Amino acid sequence: MSSMSKFKKLAGLSALMFAALTAANSVNAANWRYAHEEYEGDVQDVFAYKFKEYIEDNSDNTVQVYRFGELGESDDIMEQTQAGILNFVNQSPGFTGALIPEAQIFFIPYLMPTDMESVVTFFRESKAINDDFPKLYAEKGLELLKMYPEGEMVITLDEAITTPEELKNKKIRVMTNPLLSETYSAFGATPTPLPWGEVYGALQTNMVQGQENPIFWIQSGGLYEVSPHLIFTGHGWFTTAMMANQNFYEGLSDADKELVRKASDFAFEEILDHIDGLADEALAKIQESSDEVTVTRLNExxxxxxxxxxxxxxxxxxxxAGDSGQQLLNQFKQDLEDIKK
Structure with missing residues (x-):
């Protein structure tokens, strides 16, 4: 056989092997389903698409992202994840609190710092976040992949206030979360649990007189249009969590588990860059869009x-939350003290 004939034969075999490998990869490739609670371009959406980007750039797997409302409200997408219909879900502890009482810890006012550097350090280094919470989520059939901050909580109202007394008799929309209701009761208001889809209309019709959210969400959801007085109380940051159905995750190959972990880490780093300065940008857009908006920043x-x-x-x-809640609270405080040191 001539050298050219050998070359052609080898080339042909290589092409066949490559085609077979590609076919095998396409058979093994999966389309993973991921739902979150926010709109296009919001923080959870950016996180989801960064996760998708890493997965698709580094494997033959694909990720289908579903935004708020496409598969229902927050409770709906959690139920679908627990049932294995969804593979991944992004849900804030505000809604997870009914399932995991300890997750409500983020709604204890003035527990968390509000400066960006301290918040980021806490999420990177906290034992409570990185060691304790995954165990709590695992008990509910969920593989906690990342907890991350979205932004400082801001109250919007029908008038500007500076004292708890001025909140008396004001109905404040809260997530369906018992501890958040307790927070606003302590602040002097009347907490009113409502699903997100009803909030704009409730503010517009004066069914409620206020609500709380990160400033980017107030801007993207147009809440300032019907609740124009923004109050910065410094009482906490909005936190969210990205997780997987545990049976799905445990059924992955070691390579795919590592892929998912690396994709989560990648999305986490990207989102920290994304939220840096996001609040100022959102506030500028709000003030540019409406002359009725007022901004009140409480002094010390x-x-x-x-x-x-x-x-x-x-x-x-x-x-x-019982004993486990007390232990988690102690760890939170220890983690925060370590950050100060």
């Missing part, structure tokens, strides 16, 4: 009046 003396009501919320958390 005013914040102290709200802060002194926090211990009753902390006590309620321990009552709801």
């Amino acid at each position: 003396e005013q914040i102290a009046e709200f802060r002194k009501r926090a211990p009753q919320v902390e006590a309620k958390f321990v009552e709801m």
